[in-house]
Amino acid sequence: MVLPGPGRRCALSLVHARAAQAMAAADSTSATLRRRDLCSRGIRLAGKMRSDVIDLLDTYVERQGLDASASVAAVEGVPTAAVERWDEQTGTQRLLENLAAYRAFRALLAQMLEEQREQLGEADTALDRALAAVLLQVSAFAYHLEELLRLESRGPPSEEGAGPPPAPHLGLFERKLRGLGVLRELAQWAVRSARDLRQLAKPSPGSSSAPSPAESP
Amino acid sequence: MANPVPSACCVVLAVVVVVYAQRHSQQDSHIQYERVGADVTMKCGSMDWDAAVTWTANGTDIDESHLNGSYLILKNVDLTQSGQYSCYEGSSWHLKYQTSLRVGTPPKEPVLMCRSNNYPKGFYCSWHLPTPTYIPNSFNISVIHGTREMVCEKDVFPKNRCHIRYLQLFSTVKYKVTLTVTNPLGKNSTTLTFDEFTIVKPDPPESVVAKPVPNNPRRLEVSWQNPSSWPDPESFPLKFFLRYRPLILDQWQHVELSDGTSHTITDAYAGKEYIIQVAAKDNDIGTWSDWSVAVHATPWTEEPKHLTTEAQVTETTSASTSSFMPPPTTKICDKGAVVGSGAVAVCWTAGLVVAAYGVLFI
Numbered sequence: 001m002v003l004p005g006p007g008r009r010c011a012l013s014l015v016h017a018r019a020a021q022a023m024a025a026a027d028s029t030s031a032t033l034r035r036r037d038l039c040s041r042g043i044r045l046a047g048k049m050r051s052d053v054i055d056l057l058d059t060y061v062e063r064q065g066l067d068a069s070a071s072v073a074a075v076e077g078v079p080t081a082a083v084e085r086w087d088e089q090t091g092t093q094r095l096l097e098n099l100a101a102y103r104a105f106r107a108l109l110a111q112m113l114e115e116q117r118e119q120l121g122e123a124d125t126a127l128d129r130a131l132a133a134v135l136l137q138v139s140a141f142a143y144h145l146e147e148l149l150r151l152e153s154r155g156p157p158s159e160e161g162a163g164p165p166p167a168p169h170l171g172l173f174e175r176k177l178r179g180l181g182v183l184r185e186l187a188q189w190a191v192r193s194a195r196d197l198r199q200l201a202k203p204s205p206g207s208s209s210a211p212s213p214a215e216s217p
Numbered sequence: 218m219a220n221p222v223p224s225a226c227c228v229v230l231a232v233v234v235v236v237y238a239q240r241h242s243q244q245d246s247h248i249q250y251e252r253v254g255a256d257v258t259m260k261c262g263s264m265d266w267d268a269a270v271t272w273t274a275n276g277t278d279i280d281e282s283h284l285n286g287s288y289l290i291l292k293n294v295d296l297t298q299s300g301q302y303s304c305y306e307g308s309s310w311h312l313k314y315q316t317s318l319r320v321g322t323p324p325k326e327p328v329l330m331c332r333s334n335n336y337p338k339g340f341y342c343s344w345h346l347p348t349p350t351y352i353p354n355s356f357n358i359s360v361i362h363g364t365r366e367m368v369c370e371k372d373v374f375p376k377n378r379c380h381i382r383y384l385q386l387f388s389t390v391k392y393k394v395t396l397t398v399t400n401p402l403g404k405n406s407t408t409l410t411f412d413e414f415t416i417v418k419p420d421p422p423e424s425v426v427a428k429p430v431p432n433n434p435r436r437l438e439v440s441w442q443n444p445s446s447w448p449d450p451e452s453f454p455l456k457f458f459l460r461y462r463p464l465i466l467d468q469w470q471h472v473e474l475s476d477g478t479s480h481t482i483t484d485a486y487a488g489k490e491y492i493i494q495v496a497a498k499d500n501d502i503g504t505w506s507d508w509s510v511a512v513h514a515t516p517w518t519e520e521p522k523h524l525t526t527e528a529q530v531t532e533t534t535s536a537s538t539s540s541f542m543p544p545p546t547t548k549i550c551d552k553g554a555v556v557g558s559g560a561v562a563v564c565w566t567a568g569l570v571v572a573a574y575g576v577l578f579i
Contacts (some may be wrong), residue, residue: 050501071391080388080389081387081388082385082386082387082388082389082390083385083386083387084385086386087337090352123404128356143307176360185389188387188388188389190499191387191502192387193416193499194500195453196454198451198452198454199452202451202452
C-alpha cells in the first residue's frame with residue numbers, strides 16, 4: 001500500500017476541511033431556515049392564541065359575573081409579561097422567559113379548568129370548551145418554544161420542580177378575579193411572544209448574541 | 218479747571234431720572250386679573266378717598282361718573298376693558314397709581330389626548346383648552362404607571378405637548394395621566410387612564426403612489442411606505458387598509474392587506490379617474506391611523522385610432538359593427554350628403570317610393 005506524499009496529504013486535508021466547512025454551512029443554513037420556519041409558525045400560533053384568549057376573556061367575564069374593567073392586583077404565581085429593556089434581550093433569554101411563562105400558564109389554566117368543573121359541573125360547557133381550547137394552544141406553544149430552544153443547541157430546561165403552583169386558599173370571588181388576572185396576563189404574553197419571535201427571526205450573526213436595538217435614530 | 222455748575226446739574230438730573238424710573242417701574246409691574254362680569258374697584262394708591270384725582274384708561278381720561286371719590290369703579294367688566302389704568306393727583310398730575318387690568322376667565326376642563334405613533338419607543342400627550350381664557354395659563358402634567366411617576370418631557374414646539382419614553386413593555390398596569398391648568402383666576406384638571414396597547418395609533422402611510430398598468434385597462438398599481446415615525450416595522454409590522462373609488466361615485470371599496478406595501482387594483486372601471494387612500498395599523502394592537510393623503514390615477518386606456526383610417530374602413534366593409542359605431546346607411550342614402558334627421562327622413566321616403574315603384578311594375 002502506497003501512502004500519499006506530504007503534498008498530497010496537505011491537499012487531502014484541505015479538501016476535508018472544505019467539505020466540513022460546506023457541511024457546517026449547509027447545517028447552519030438548514031438550522032436558520034428551520035428557525036425561521038418555527039418562528040413564522042410560532043408567530044401565527046401566538047396571533048391565533050391571542051385572538052382566542054380575548055374571546056375567552058369576554059366569555060369568562062360574562063359567565064363569572066365580573067366587571068370587564070375591574071382592576072386585578074398582581075396575582076402570585078402568574079408570570080407577568082411586562083419587561084424592561086425588552087429590545088436588549090438576547091434570543092435565548094426571550095425563549096427561556098417565554099417557555100417558563102407558558103409552562104406556568106399551562107398549569108394555571110389546567111387548575112382553572114378543574115376549579116370550573118368542580119364549581120359548575122357540566123353547567124357551563126361553553127366556558128369549559130373555550131378554556132380547554134386555549135389550554136391546548138398554550139401547550140402547543142410551549143412545545144414550539146422547546147423546539148426552538150433545541151435548535152439553539154441549548155435544549156429546554158427540565159420541568160422538574162416546576163410543578164403546578166399550590167392552589168391558594170381563595171374564596172369563590174377571589175378565584176374568579178385570579179382567573180381574570182391569568183387570562184389578561186396570557187393575552188399580554190401572546191402579544192409579547194409574537195414580538196419576541198419576530199426578533200428571533202431577524203437575520204443575525206448568532207441567535208445567542210444580543211439583537212440590535214429596536215430603536216431607530 | 219472744569220466748570221462745576223454743569224456737572225452738578227448733570228448729577229441732579231440723573232438722580233431725578235432714576236427716582237422717576239423707579240417709581241414707574243414699581244407701578245408698571247402691577248397686574249390685576251379680574252373675571253369677566255366682575256365689579257372692579259381701584260384705589261388710587263395711598264390717596265385719600267376725598268382726594269381730587271384723574272383716572273385714565275390707556276391714556277384716555279375716564280369720565281367722573283365712574284368715580285366714587287378717588288376710587289375707580291368698573292361694573293360688570295368685559296374683555297374690552299383690559300388695559301393700562303393710571304391715576305394722577307388733581308392739579309399736579311403726579312402719577313399716583315398704575316395697574317394693568319387683565320379681564321379673563323378661569324380655565325374650563327382641558328381636553329387631553331395621549332397617543333403612541335412610535336411604538337414601542339414611547340407616547341405623547343397633547344392638550345388644549347376648549348375655550349380661551351384671555352389671560353396666561355400654565356399647565357402641569359403628571360404621568361403615573363403603577364406606583365412609578367414618569368417624566369413627560371415638554372416639546373419646544375408645539376408647547377402644549379410632551380412625550381414619555383416607555384420604561385416597560387407589555388404591561389397590564391394602566392397609565393394615569395393628569396393635566397392641571399392654572400391661571401390667576403382659577404384652576405381645572407382632567408385625568409386619562411389607559412392601557413399601553415389602546416393608545417397605539419400610527420401616522421398615515423407616506424409616499425402613496427398610484428399608477429396605471431400598461432395594456433391593462435382595469436388595473437391600477439398602488440404602492441406606499443411605512444410612516445417614517447414608526448421606528449421598527451420589522452419587529453412591529455403594520456397592516457394596511459386601502460380604499461378606492463372612481464371620482465364619479467361616492468361608495469368606497471376596501472381592501473385589507475396584512476403585509477407588503479403595494480397592491481394592484483384589478484376591478485377599476487376603464488377610463489375612469491380614481492381616488493385612492495391608505496391607512497395603517499399595528500398588526501396586533503391599537504387603532505387605525507388617519508387616511509393618507511389622497512392620490513388620483515386613471516387606468517391605462519388604448520390610444521384612439523386616426524379618424525380618416527376609421528372612415529375608410531367603414532365605407533369599404535359591410536362587416537358587423539361595434540356597439541359604438543353607427544349602423545351602416547343604405548346605398549341610396551349614401552349618395553346624398555346625409556346630415557341631420559330631416560335629411561334622413563327624405564332619404565328613407567325616397568327609398569320607399571323606389572320600392573313601391575318596383576312592386577307595381579315587376
